[in-house]
Amino acid sequence: MTTTPLPVPEADDESREFYDGARRHQLMLMRCRSCGAWRLPSRPRCPDCWSTETEWVRASGRGVLHSFGIMHQKLHPAFADRTPYQFAVVELAEGPRIVSQVVGVAEDELRLEMPLQAVFDDVSDDATVVRFGPRRS
Amino acid sequence: MHPPYAVRAMDGRELRGRAAISGLGMSEMGRVYTRDARDFAAEAIRRAVEDAGLRKEQIDGLLVNPGVTPLGAMGGVGLQNDLGLANLRLLASMNVGGATANVMVQYAAMSVIHGLANHVVCVFADAPLRTSAGGGGGAAYAGMGRSVRPSGMAGLYTTFGVFGVNAHYALATRRHMAMYGTTSDQLGVIAVAERAWAQKSPLAEHREAMTLGDYRASRWVVEPLHLLDCCLVSNGGVAVVVSRAEEAADLAQPPAYILGMGQGHPGDFRRKGWDVETETGAPIARERAFSMAGATLADIDVLQLYDCYTYTVLVTLEDYGFCKKGEGGPFVADGKLGPGGSLPTNTGGGQLSGYYMWGMTPLSEGVIQVRGQGGERQVAKHDVVLVTGNGGILDHHSALILGREA
Numbered sequence: 169m170t171t172t173p174l175p176v177p178e179a180d181d182e183s184r185e186f187y188d189g190a191r192r193h194q195l196m197l198m199r200c201r202s203c204g205a206w207r208l209p210s211r212p213r214c215p216d217c218w219s220t221e222t223e224w225v226r227a228s229g230r231g232v233l234h235s236f237g238i239m240h241q242k243l244h245p246a247f248a249d250r251t252p253y254q255f256a257v258v259e260l261a262e263g264p265r266i267v268s269q270v271v272g273v274a275e276d277e278l279r280l281e282m283p284l285q286a287v288f289d290d291v292s293d294d295a296t297v298v299r300f301g302p303r304r305s
Numbered sequence: 306m307h308p309p310y311a312v313r314a315m316d317g318r319e320l321r322g323r324a325a326i327s328g329l330g331m332s333e334m335g336r337v338y339t340r341d342a343r344d345f346a347a348e349a350i351r352r353a354v355e356d357a358g359l360r361k362e363q364i365d366g367l368l369v370n371p372g373v374t375p376l377g378a379m380g381g382v383g384l385q386n387d388l389g390l391a392n393l394r395l396l397a398s399m400n401v402g403g404a405t406a407n408v409m410v411q412y413a414a415m416s417v418i419h420g421l422a423n424h425v426v427c428v429f430a431d432a433p434l435r436t437s438a439g440g441g442g443g444a445a446y447a448g449m450g451r452s453v454r455p456s457g458m459a460g461l462y463t464t465f466g467v468f469g470v471n472a473h474y475a476l477a478t479r480r481h482m483a484m485y486g487t488t489s490d491q492l493g494v495i496a497v498a499e500r501a502w503a504q505k506s507p508l509a510e511h512r513e514a515m516t517l518g519d520y521r522a523s524r525w526v527v528e529p530l531h532l533l534d535c536c537l538v539s540n541g542g543v544a545v546v547v548s549r550a551e552e553a554a555d556l557a558q559p560p561a562y563i564l565g566m567g568q569g570h571p572g573d574f575r576r577k578g579w580d581v582e583t584e585t586g587a588p589i590a591r592e593r594a595f596s597m598a599g600a601t602l603a604d605i606d607v608l609q610l611y612d613c614y615t616y617t618v619l620v621t622l623e624d625y626g627f628c629k630k631g632e633g634g635p636f637v638a639d640g641k642l643g644p645g646g647s648l649p650t651n652t653g654g655g656q657l658s659g660y661y662m663w664g665m666t667p668l669s670e671g672v673i674q675v676r677g678q679g680g681e682r683q684v685a686k687h688d689v690v691l692v693t694g695n696g697g698i699l700d701h702h703s704a705l706i707l708g709r710e711a
Contacts, residue, residue, distance in 0.1 A: 174464055175454075175455050175460075175463045175464055176455075176460075176464055177455040177456050177457060177458075177459075177460025177461065177463065177464060178454065178455070178456040178457075178460070179456070179457070180456050180457040182457060182458065183456075183457045183458045183460075186458065206576075207576075208458070208575075208576075209457075209458035209459065210458055215574070234480070235476040235477070235479045235480045235483075235582065236476070236479060237467075237472055237475035237476050237479060237527045237528055237529070238475075238525065238527065238528035239466055239467075239468070239472060239527050240524070240525040240526060240527060240528070241468070241469070241471065241526060241527065243466075243468040243469060244463070244466060244468060246466075247466045252525070252528075253466055255465045255466055255467045255472070256465075257476055257575075259576075259577055263576045263577040263578075264575065264576045264577075265575040265576055265577075266461070267461050267462055267465055267467055268461070268465060269465050279483075280479075280480065280483040280484075297464060
Protein backbone atom coordinates (compact mmCIF):
# COMPACT_ATOMS: atom_id res chain seq x y z
CA MET A 169 0.00 0.00 0.00
CA THR A 170 2.71 2.44 0.98
CA THR A 171 6.42 2.33 1.52
CA THR A 172 6.88 5.13 4.06
CA PRO A 173 7.28 3.54 7.51
CA LEU A 174 4.88 4.63 10.24
CA PRO A 175 6.53 6.72 12.95
CA VAL A 176 6.54 4.17 15.77
CA PRO A 177 7.34 5.71 19.16
CA GLU A 178 10.45 4.97 21.15
CA ALA A 179 9.48 3.50 24.51
CA ASP A 180 10.25 5.42 27.68
CA ASP A 181 10.07 4.17 31.27
CA GLU A 182 6.35 4.81 31.50
CA SER A 183 5.46 3.14 28.19
CA ARG A 184 7.98 0.29 27.82
CA GLU A 185 5.57 -2.36 29.10
CA PHE A 186 2.95 -1.20 26.61
CA TYR A 187 5.24 -1.35 23.58
CA ASP A 188 6.96 -4.58 24.67
CA GLY A 189 3.51 -6.10 25.18
CA ALA A 190 2.41 -5.04 21.71
CA ARG A 191 5.38 -6.93 20.25
CA ARG A 192 4.12 -10.04 22.08
CA HIS A 193 0.63 -9.25 20.65
CA GLN A 194 -0.69 -8.41 24.08
CA LEU A 195 -2.45 -5.16 25.01
CA MET A 196 -0.85 -4.14 28.30
CA LEU A 197 -2.34 -1.40 30.49
CA MET A 198 -1.33 0.13 33.78
CA ARG A 199 -3.54 -0.59 36.77
CA CYS A 200 -3.52 0.88 40.25
CA ARG A 201 -2.56 -1.69 42.89
CA SER A 202 -4.40 0.30 45.50
CA CYS A 203 -7.83 0.97 43.96
CA GLY A 204 -7.73 -1.20 40.84
CA ALA A 205 -8.45 1.60 38.35
CA TRP A 206 -6.99 1.09 34.87
CA ARG A 207 -5.26 4.06 33.33
CA LEU A 208 -3.98 5.36 30.06
CA PRO A 209 -1.76 7.19 29.43
CA SER A 210 0.46 5.41 31.91
CA ARG A 211 1.47 7.87 34.60
CA PRO A 212 3.24 7.39 37.93
CA ARG A 213 0.25 8.35 40.09
CA CYS A 214 -3.34 7.12 40.14
CA PRO A 215 -5.66 10.09 39.48
CA ASP A 216 -8.41 8.40 41.50
CA CYS A 217 -6.69 7.50 44.77
CA TRP A 218 -3.26 9.16 44.29
CA SER A 219 -1.41 5.93 44.97
CA THR A 220 1.90 5.35 43.19
CA GLU A 221 1.65 1.56 43.54
CA THR A 222 1.12 0.26 40.02
CA GLU A 223 1.12 -2.93 38.02
CA TRP A 224 0.95 -3.77 34.31
CA VAL A 225 -1.85 -6.14 33.42
CA ARG A 226 -2.91 -7.68 30.13
CA ALA A 227 -6.16 -6.10 28.97
CA SER A 228 -8.89 -7.89 27.03
CA GLY A 229 -8.24 -6.00 23.82
CA ARG A 230 -11.98 -5.48 23.54
CA GLY A 231 -13.40 -2.02 23.00
CA VAL A 232 -15.92 0.11 21.17
CA LEU A 233 -15.42 2.92 18.67
CA HIS A 234 -15.61 6.20 20.56
CA SER A 235 -14.95 8.61 17.69
CA PHE A 236 -12.99 8.93 14.47
CA GLY A 237 -11.80 11.51 11.98
CA ILE A 238 -10.44 11.63 8.46
CA MET A 239 -7.27 13.68 8.23
CA HIS A 240 -6.89 15.66 5.00
CA GLN A 241 -4.01 17.91 6.08
CA LYS A 242 -0.49 16.83 5.17
CA LEU A 243 1.41 17.69 8.31
CA HIS A 244 4.07 14.97 8.62
CA PRO A 245 6.40 13.46 5.99
CA ALA A 246 5.45 9.89 6.97
CA PHE A 247 1.83 10.56 6.01
CA ALA A 248 2.38 12.47 2.78
CA ASP A 249 1.58 9.50 0.57
CA ARG A 250 -1.32 8.10 2.63
CA THR A 251 -3.47 11.21 3.12
CA PRO A 252 -6.42 11.30 3.59
CA TYR A 253 -6.47 8.64 6.28
CA GLN A 254 -8.69 7.59 9.15
CA PHE A 255 -7.79 7.80 12.85
CA ALA A 256 -9.90 6.74 15.79
CA VAL A 257 -10.36 6.78 19.54
CA VAL A 258 -11.35 3.41 21.00
CA GLU A 259 -12.91 3.03 24.43
CA LEU A 260 -11.45 -0.11 25.95
CA ALA A 261 -13.62 -2.48 27.97
CA GLU A 262 -11.41 -1.71 30.97
CA GLY A 263 -12.32 2.00 30.74
CA PRO A 264 -9.43 3.97 29.24
CA ARG A 265 -9.61 5.36 25.71
CA ILE A 266 -6.74 4.83 23.29
CA VAL A 267 -5.89 6.56 20.03
CA SER A 268 -5.61 4.13 17.13
CA GLN A 269 -7.08 3.26 13.74
CA VAL A 270 -9.94 0.97 12.72
CA VAL A 271 -9.11 -1.60 10.06
CA GLY A 272 -11.32 -4.07 8.21
CA VAL A 273 -14.35 -1.78 8.17
CA ALA A 274 -15.29 0.44 5.22
CA GLU A 275 -15.24 4.12 6.10
CA ASP A 276 -18.97 4.57 5.48
CA GLU A 277 -19.72 1.62 7.74
CA LEU A 278 -17.96 3.03 10.77
CA ARG A 279 -20.45 3.56 13.61
CA LEU A 280 -19.70 4.94 17.04
CA GLU A 281 -20.01 2.31 19.80
CA MET A 282 -19.43 -0.54 17.30
CA PRO A 283 -17.61 -3.44 18.98
CA LEU A 284 -13.90 -3.69 18.18
CA GLN A 285 -11.00 -5.98 19.01
CA ALA A 286 -7.29 -5.14 19.09
CA VAL A 287 -5.22 -6.44 16.18
CA PHE A 288 -1.44 -6.41 16.14
CA ASP A 289 0.51 -5.37 13.06
CA ASP A 290 4.22 -6.18 13.09
CA VAL A 291 5.42 -3.24 11.04
CA SER A 292 9.08 -4.15 11.52
CA ASP A 293 11.23 -6.69 13.35
CA ASP A 294 11.13 -4.65 16.53
CA ALA A 295 7.89 -2.65 16.36
CA THR A 296 4.21 -3.60 16.46
CA VAL A 297 1.30 -1.22 15.99
CA VAL A 298 -1.98 -1.80 17.84
CA ARG A 299 -5.01 -1.21 15.63
CA PHE A 300 -8.62 -2.32 16.05
CA GLY A 301 -10.78 -4.51 13.85
CA PRO A 302 -14.43 -5.55 14.00
CA ARG A 303 -15.50 -7.82 16.87
CA ARG A 304 -18.29 -10.29 16.29
CA SER A 305 -19.76 -10.55 19.78
CA MET B 306 -21.05 13.16 32.74
CA HIS B 307 -19.49 15.10 35.55
CA PRO B 308 -19.75 14.20 39.23
CA PRO B 309 -22.07 16.33 41.38
CA TYR B 310 -20.72 19.82 41.83
CA ALA B 311 -20.97 21.26 45.31
CA VAL B 312 -22.27 24.83 45.29
CA ARG B 313 -20.58 27.12 47.76
CA ALA B 314 -22.84 28.95 50.19
CA MET B 315 -21.64 32.36 49.00
CA ASP B 316 -22.86 33.34 45.56
CA GLY B 317 -20.33 36.09 44.78
CA ARG B 318 -23.03 38.77 44.71
CA GLU B 319 -20.71 41.09 46.65
CA LEU B 320 -18.54 41.35 43.51
CA ARG B 321 -21.37 42.28 41.12
CA GLY B 322 -20.84 45.52 39.25
CA ARG B 323 -17.91 46.67 41.37
CA ALA B 324 -15.32 46.54 38.59
CA ALA B 325 -15.54 47.54 34.96
CA ILE B 326 -13.64 47.41 31.72
CA SER B 327 -12.61 51.02 31.24
CA GLY B 328 -10.38 50.78 28.20
CA LEU B 329 -10.06 48.71 25.01
CA GLY B 330 -7.16 48.76 22.57
CA MET B 331 -6.51 46.71 19.46
CA SER B 332 -3.37 46.68 17.37
CA GLU B 333 -3.47 46.10 13.64
CA MET B 334 -4.56 42.48 13.24
CA GLY B 335 -4.41 39.75 10.63
CA ARG B 336 -1.68 39.29 8.06
CA VAL B 337 0.54 41.92 9.61
CA TYR B 338 4.20 40.90 9.51
CA THR B 339 5.97 44.05 10.65
CA ARG B 340 5.65 43.51 14.41
CA ASP B 341 6.43 40.68 16.82
CA ALA B 342 4.06 39.56 19.58
CA ARG B 343 5.57 41.84 22.24
CA ASP B 344 5.24 44.88 20.03
CA PHE B 345 1.64 43.98 19.16
CA ALA B 346 1.05 43.82 22.92
CA ALA B 347 2.68 47.19 23.50
CA GLU B 348 0.64 48.82 20.75
CA ALA B 349 -2.63 47.31 22.04
CA ILE B 350 -1.82 48.52 25.57
CA ARG B 351 -0.96 52.02 24.33
CA ARG B 352 -4.34 52.22 22.60
CA ALA B 353 -6.27 50.75 25.57
CA VAL B 354 -4.77 53.19 28.07
CA GLU B 355 -5.43 56.11 25.72
CA ASP B 356 -8.98 54.83 25.12
CA ALA B 357 -9.65 54.84 28.86
CA GLY B 358 -8.25 58.35 29.23
CA LEU B 359 -5.58 57.16 31.64
CA ARG B 360 -1.88 58.00 31.81
CA LYS B 361 0.69 55.23 31.82
CA GLU B 362 1.75 56.21 35.37
CA GLN B 363 -1.74 55.19 36.55
CA ILE B 364 -1.35 51.63 35.28
CA ASP B 365 -0.34 49.54 38.28
CA GLY B 366 -1.24 46.04 37.16
CA LEU B 367 -0.28 44.00 34.09
CA LEU B 368 -1.54 40.52 33.17
CA VAL B 369 -0.15 38.96 30.02
CA ASN B 370 -1.43 36.09 27.85
CA PRO B 371 1.24 35.28 25.27
CA GLY B 372 -0.68 32.88 23.00
CA VAL B 373 1.72 30.42 21.38
CA THR B 374 4.63 32.84 21.68
CA PRO B 375 7.19 31.47 24.17
CA LEU B 376 7.22 33.17 27.56
CA GLY B 377 10.86 34.09 27.03
CA ALA B 378 9.85 36.30 24.12
CA MET B 379 6.66 37.66 25.65
CA GLY B 380 7.03 37.61 29.44
CA GLY B 381 5.59 40.39 31.54
CA VAL B 382 8.89 41.99 32.52
CA GLY B 383 9.97 42.54 28.92
CA LEU B 384 6.67 44.17 28.12
CA GLN B 385 6.84 46.23 31.30
CA ASN B 386 10.26 47.50 30.28
CA ASP B 387 9.17 48.23 26.71
CA LEU B 388 6.39 50.45 28.03
CA GLY B 389 8.23 51.92 31.01
CA LEU B 390 5.53 50.78 33.43
CA ALA B 391 7.27 51.78 36.68
CA ASN B 392 4.34 51.53 39.11
CA LEU B 393 3.28 47.89 38.89
CA ARG B 394 1.90 46.25 42.04
CA LEU B 395 0.59 43.27 40.07
CA LEU B 396 2.32 41.37 37.27
CA ALA B 397 1.87 37.85 35.89
CA SER B 398 1.75 35.79 32.73
CA MET B 399 -1.29 33.52 32.49
CA ASN B 400 -2.36 30.75 30.18
CA VAL B 401 -5.46 28.60 30.10
CA GLY B 402 -5.68 28.83 26.33
CA GLY B 403 -8.63 30.66 24.87
CA ALA B 404 -10.22 30.97 28.31
CA THR B 405 -7.40 33.27 29.46
CA ALA B 406 -8.78 36.66 28.43
CA ASN B 407 -11.84 36.36 30.68
CA VAL B 408 -9.73 34.74 33.39
CA MET B 409 -7.26 37.65 33.39
CA VAL B 410 -10.18 40.08 33.68
CA GLN B 411 -11.55 38.08 36.63
CA TYR B 412 -8.29 38.27 38.59
CA ALA B 413 -7.92 41.91 37.61
CA ALA B 414 -11.47 42.67 38.76
CA MET B 415 -10.94 40.99 42.14
CA SER B 416 -7.64 42.85 42.51
CA VAL B 417 -9.11 46.30 41.92
CA ILE B 418 -12.20 45.57 44.03
CA HIS B 419 -10.07 44.49 46.98
CA GLY B 420 -7.42 47.18 46.64
CA LEU B 421 -4.45 45.22 45.34
CA ALA B 422 -4.26 47.58 42.35
CA ASN B 423 -6.24 50.39 40.71
CA HIS B 424 -5.99 49.98 36.95
CA VAL B 425 -4.96 46.59 35.63
CA VAL B 426 -4.12 46.05 31.96
CA CYS B 427 -4.89 42.58 30.55
CA VAL B 428 -3.30 41.87 27.20
CA PHE B 429 -3.22 39.07 24.63
CA ALA B 430 -0.81 39.24 21.74
CA ASP B 431 0.61 36.68 19.37
CA ALA B 432 2.22 36.37 15.97
CA PRO B 433 1.64 32.78 14.82
CA LEU B 434 1.84 33.87 11.17
CA ARG B 435 5.56 34.42 11.36
CA THR B 436 6.28 35.52 7.81
CA SER B 437 4.29 36.03 4.67
CA ALA B 438 6.23 33.16 3.10
CA GLY B 439 6.23 30.69 5.99
CA GLY B 440 3.60 27.99 6.04
CA GLY B 441 -0.14 28.03 6.10
CA GLY B 442 -2.23 30.11 8.47
CA GLY B 443 -2.59 27.37 11.03
CA ALA B 444 0.98 26.10 11.00
CA ALA B 445 1.64 27.20 14.57
CA TYR B 446 -1.42 25.26 15.76
CA ALA B 447 -0.77 22.08 13.80
CA GLY B 448 2.26 21.03 15.80
CA MET B 449 0.61 18.71 18.33
CA GLY B 450 1.89 15.17 17.84
CA ARG B 451 4.05 16.04 14.87
CA SER B 452 7.40 14.93 16.25
CA VAL B 453 9.67 13.19 13.76
CA ARG B 454 11.01 10.94 16.56
CA PRO B 455 7.97 10.26 18.78
CA SER B 456 8.36 8.67 22.19
CA GLY B 457 6.28 7.41 25.09
CA MET B 458 2.52 6.97 25.16
CA ALA B 459 1.99 10.39 23.59
CA GLY B 460 3.85 9.06 20.59
CA LEU B 461 0.73 7.10 19.63
CA TYR B 462 -0.76 10.36 18.34
CA THR B 463 2.14 10.55 15.92
CA THR B 464 1.85 6.90 14.86
CA PHE B 465 -1.78 7.39 13.89
CA GLY B 466 -1.34 10.88 12.48
CA VAL B 467 -3.57 12.69 14.96
CA PHE B 468 -2.02 16.10 14.43
CA GLY B 469 -3.02 19.51 15.67
CA VAL B 470 -6.04 21.01 17.33
CA ASN B 471 -8.20 20.39 14.26
CA ALA B 472 -7.97 16.61 14.73
CA HIS B 473 -9.17 16.77 18.31
CA TYR B 474 -12.10 19.07 17.57
CA ALA B 475 -13.01 16.79 14.65
CA LEU B 476 -13.26 13.88 17.11
CA ALA B 477 -15.44 15.96 19.42
CA THR B 478 -17.68 17.17 16.60
CA ARG B 479 -18.11 13.62 15.28
CA ARG B 480 -19.16 12.49 18.72
CA HIS B 481 -21.88 15.16 18.94
CA MET B 482 -23.09 14.31 15.43
CA ALA B 483 -23.33 10.62 16.27
CA MET B 484 -24.97 11.08 19.66
CA TYR B 485 -27.50 13.73 18.69
CA GLY B 486 -27.84 13.74 14.91
CA THR B 487 -26.19 17.12 14.49
CA THR B 488 -25.52 17.80 10.79
CA SER B 489 -22.79 19.53 8.87
CA ASP B 490 -25.34 21.98 7.46
CA GLN B 491 -26.40 22.98 10.97
CA LEU B 492 -22.77 23.83 11.74
CA GLY B 493 -22.59 25.64 8.42
CA VAL B 494 -25.46 27.90 9.43
CA ILE B 495 -23.29 29.13 12.32
CA ALA B 496 -20.44 29.97 9.93
CA VAL B 497 -22.81 31.75 7.54
CA ALA B 498 -24.40 33.78 10.37
CA GLU B 499 -21.02 34.93 11.64
CA ARG B 500 -19.91 35.90 8.14
CA ALA B 501 -23.06 37.99 7.78
CA TRP B 502 -22.06 39.86 10.94
CA ALA B 503 -18.47 40.20 9.72
CA GLN B 504 -19.72 41.95 6.59
CA LYS B 505 -20.89 44.75 8.87
CA SER B 506 -17.61 45.09 10.78
CA PRO B 507 -14.64 47.15 9.57
CA LEU B 508 -12.46 45.07 11.94
CA ALA B 509 -13.25 41.73 10.28
CA GLU B 510 -10.68 39.95 8.11
CA HIS B 511 -13.24 38.13 5.96
CA ARG B 512 -16.06 40.33 4.70
CA GLU B 513 -16.80 38.64 1.37
CA ALA B 514 -20.25 37.05 1.10
CA MET B 515 -20.61 33.40 2.10
CA THR B 516 -23.50 31.01 1.50
CA LEU B 517 -24.24 27.56 2.86
CA GLY B 518 -23.17 26.32 -0.57
CA ASP B 519 -19.77 27.94 -0.09
CA TYR B 520 -19.53 26.23 3.29
CA ARG B 521 -20.38 22.83 1.83
CA ALA B 522 -17.88 23.34 -0.98
CA SER B 523 -15.02 24.36 1.30
CA ARG B 524 -12.33 21.71 1.51
CA TRP B 525 -12.12 19.15 4.27
CA VAL B 526 -9.55 19.90 6.94
CA VAL B 527 -10.24 16.93 9.18
CA GLU B 528 -13.61 15.28 8.55
CA PRO B 529 -16.18 16.13 9.76
CA LEU B 530 -14.70 19.66 9.78
CA HIS B 531 -14.70 21.77 6.65
CA LEU B 532 -12.28 24.66 6.29
CA LEU B 533 -15.16 27.04 7.05
CA ASP B 534 -15.80 25.26 10.38
CA CYS B 535 -12.39 26.47 11.56
CA CYS B 536 -11.26 29.81 12.94
CA LEU B 537 -8.80 32.14 11.27
CA VAL B 538 -5.26 32.53 12.51
CA SER B 539 -4.21 36.15 13.02
CA ASN B 540 -1.25 38.19 14.14
CA GLY B 541 -1.99 41.04 16.51
CA GLY B 542 -2.82 42.09 20.05
CA VAL B 543 -5.79 43.25 22.11
CA ALA B 544 -5.72 44.84 25.57
CA VAL B 545 -8.34 45.91 28.07
CA VAL B 546 -8.05 48.01 31.22
CA VAL B 547 -9.94 46.87 34.34
CA SER B 548 -10.75 49.54 36.94
CA ARG B 549 -12.94 49.95 40.01
CA ALA B 550 -16.49 50.75 38.90
CA GLU B 551 -16.65 54.18 40.50
CA GLU B 552 -13.37 55.21 38.84
CA ALA B 553 -14.39 53.79 35.47
CA ALA B 554 -17.51 55.95 35.54
CA ASP B 555 -15.29 59.07 35.54
CA LEU B 556 -13.07 57.94 32.66
CA ALA B 557 -13.33 58.58 28.92
CA GLN B 558 -15.49 55.64 27.82
CA PRO B 559 -18.83 54.19 28.90
CA PRO B 560 -17.85 51.48 31.41
CA ALA B 561 -18.54 47.84 30.66
CA TYR B 562 -19.50 46.79 34.17
CA ILE B 563 -18.56 43.28 35.22
CA LEU B 564 -21.77 41.80 36.59
CA GLY B 565 -20.81 38.15 36.71
CA MET B 566 -17.69 36.00 36.49
CA GLY B 567 -17.12 32.26 36.39
CA GLN B 568 -14.77 29.51 35.33
CA GLY B 569 -15.16 25.78 34.77
CA HIS B 570 -12.36 23.29 34.21
CA PRO B 571 -13.92 19.85 33.77
CA GLY B 572 -10.70 17.88 33.29
CA ASP B 573 -9.82 15.75 30.31
CA PHE B 574 -10.39 12.28 31.73
CA ARG B 575 -10.39 10.19 28.60
CA ARG B 576 -12.19 7.15 29.85
CA LYS B 577 -15.56 5.50 30.10
CA GLY B 578 -18.28 7.64 31.60
CA TRP B 579 -16.71 11.01 30.80
CA ASP B 580 -18.26 12.84 27.87
CA VAL B 581 -15.41 15.29 27.54
CA GLU B 582 -16.24 15.93 23.88
CA THR B 583 -19.84 16.97 24.36
CA GLU B 584 -19.98 18.44 27.87
CA THR B 585 -17.82 21.47 28.61
CA GLY B 586 -16.94 23.46 31.73
CA ALA B 587 -19.62 25.99 30.83
CA PRO B 588 -22.28 24.76 33.30
CA ILE B 589 -19.84 25.22 36.19
CA ALA B 590 -18.90 28.72 35.02
CA ARG B 591 -22.52 29.60 34.26
CA GLU B 592 -23.75 28.74 37.73
CA ARG B 593 -21.32 31.15 39.40
CA ALA B 594 -21.49 33.91 36.79
CA PHE B 595 -25.28 34.09 36.68
CA SER B 596 -25.75 33.83 40.43
CA MET B 597 -23.20 36.63 40.90
CA ALA B 598 -24.98 38.78 38.32
CA GLY B 599 -28.44 37.90 39.63
CA ALA B 600 -29.31 37.27 35.99
CA THR B 601 -31.08 34.64 33.92
CA LEU B 602 -30.63 33.67 30.28
CA ALA B 603 -33.59 35.91 29.41
CA ASP B 604 -31.54 38.93 30.55
CA ILE B 605 -28.82 38.34 27.94
CA ASP B 606 -29.17 40.67 24.95
CA VAL B 607 -26.03 39.76 23.01
CA LEU B 608 -23.76 36.69 23.05
CA GLN B 609 -20.07 36.62 22.31
CA LEU B 610 -19.19 32.91 22.35
CA TYR B 611 -15.73 31.52 21.83
CA ASP B 612 -15.78 30.04 18.34
CA CYS B 613 -12.51 28.31 17.49
CA TYR B 614 -14.83 26.00 15.56
CA THR B 615 -18.51 26.19 14.64
CA TYR B 616 -19.02 23.25 16.98
CA THR B 617 -17.70 25.23 19.94
CA VAL B 618 -20.56 27.72 19.51
CA LEU B 619 -23.12 24.94 19.30
CA VAL B 620 -21.96 23.05 22.40
CA THR B 621 -21.64 26.31 24.36
CA LEU B 622 -25.24 27.29 23.57
CA GLU B 623 -26.33 23.90 24.91
CA ASP B 624 -24.21 24.07 28.02
CA TYR B 625 -25.62 27.49 28.96
CA GLY B 626 -29.12 26.10 28.56
CA PHE B 627 -30.20 28.25 25.62
CA CYS B 628 -31.43 24.90 24.32
CA LYS B 629 -31.39 21.33 25.63
CA LYS B 630 -28.29 19.16 25.40
CA GLY B 631 -28.17 17.68 21.93
CA GLU B 632 -30.61 20.18 20.39
CA GLY B 633 -28.02 22.77 19.39
CA GLY B 634 -28.24 21.82 15.71
CA PRO B 635 -31.97 22.38 15.23
CA PHE B 636 -31.73 25.40 17.57
CA VAL B 637 -29.31 27.34 15.35
CA ALA B 638 -30.75 26.09 12.02
CA ASP B 639 -33.19 29.01 11.61
CA GLY B 640 -30.35 31.54 11.57
CA LYS B 641 -31.26 33.13 14.90
CA LEU B 642 -27.59 33.86 15.64
CA GLY B 643 -27.17 36.16 12.65
CA PRO B 644 -28.12 39.79 11.96
CA GLY B 645 -31.82 40.32 12.62
CA GLY B 646 -32.07 37.02 14.49
CA SER B 647 -33.50 36.58 17.98
CA LEU B 648 -30.14 35.69 19.58
CA PRO B 649 -27.44 37.98 18.15
CA THR B 650 -24.18 36.07 18.53
CA ASN B 651 -20.58 36.92 17.63
CA THR B 652 -21.59 40.24 16.15
CA GLY B 653 -18.10 41.07 14.91
CA GLY B 654 -17.82 37.85 12.92
CA GLY B 655 -16.10 36.03 15.78
CA GLN B 656 -12.94 34.05 15.19
CA LEU B 657 -14.45 32.33 12.17
CA SER B 658 -14.67 35.49 10.05
CA GLY B 659 -13.54 38.41 12.21
CA TYR B 660 -10.15 38.04 13.85
CA TYR B 661 -8.46 35.36 15.95
CA MET B 662 -7.22 36.91 19.18
CA TRP B 663 -8.06 33.92 21.41
CA GLY B 664 -10.48 35.03 24.17
CA MET B 665 -9.97 38.67 23.30
CA THR B 666 -12.10 38.17 20.17
CA PRO B 667 -15.36 37.66 22.07
CA LEU B 668 -14.31 40.01 24.89
CA SER B 669 -13.41 42.95 22.64
CA GLU B 670 -16.66 42.69 20.69
CA GLY B 671 -18.55 42.34 23.97
CA VAL B 672 -17.09 45.63 25.21
CA ILE B 673 -17.89 47.34 21.88
CA GLN B 674 -21.51 46.16 22.02
CA VAL B 675 -22.09 47.12 25.66
CA ARG B 676 -20.73 50.59 24.92
CA GLY B 677 -23.00 50.91 21.89
CA GLN B 678 -20.06 51.52 19.58
CA GLY B 679 -20.80 48.73 17.10
CA GLY B 680 -21.77 51.00 14.22
CA GLU B 681 -23.59 49.11 11.49
CA ARG B 682 -23.50 45.90 13.52
CA GLN B 683 -24.63 47.43 16.81
CA VAL B 684 -27.43 45.46 18.46
CA ALA B 685 -30.25 47.79 19.51
CA LYS B 686 -30.72 46.32 22.99
CA HIS B 687 -27.29 45.88 24.50
CA ASP B 688 -27.74 46.14 28.26
CA VAL B 689 -26.27 42.73 29.12
CA VAL B 690 -23.71 40.76 27.12
CA LEU B 691 -22.44 37.24 27.79
CA VAL B 692 -18.78 36.66 26.87
CA THR B 693 -17.32 33.15 26.93
CA GLY B 694 -13.82 31.76 26.62
CA ASN B 695 -12.73 28.21 25.84
CA GLY B 696 -9.24 26.75 26.16
CA GLY B 697 -7.53 23.59 24.99
CA ILE B 698 -9.81 20.87 23.68
CA LEU B 699 -12.83 22.10 25.65
CA ASP B 700 -10.61 21.82 28.76
CA HIS B 701 -11.18 25.32 30.10
CA HIS B 702 -14.23 27.55 30.14
CA SER B 703 -14.56 31.12 31.36
CA ALA B 704 -17.52 33.47 31.48
CA LEU B 705 -18.05 37.19 31.92
CA ILE B 706 -21.40 38.93 32.06
CA LEU B 707 -20.95 42.56 31.07
CA GLY B 708 -23.54 45.25 31.75
CA ARG B 709 -24.21 48.79 30.50
CA GLU B 710 -25.20 49.68 34.05
CA ALA B 711 -23.72 48.48 37.31
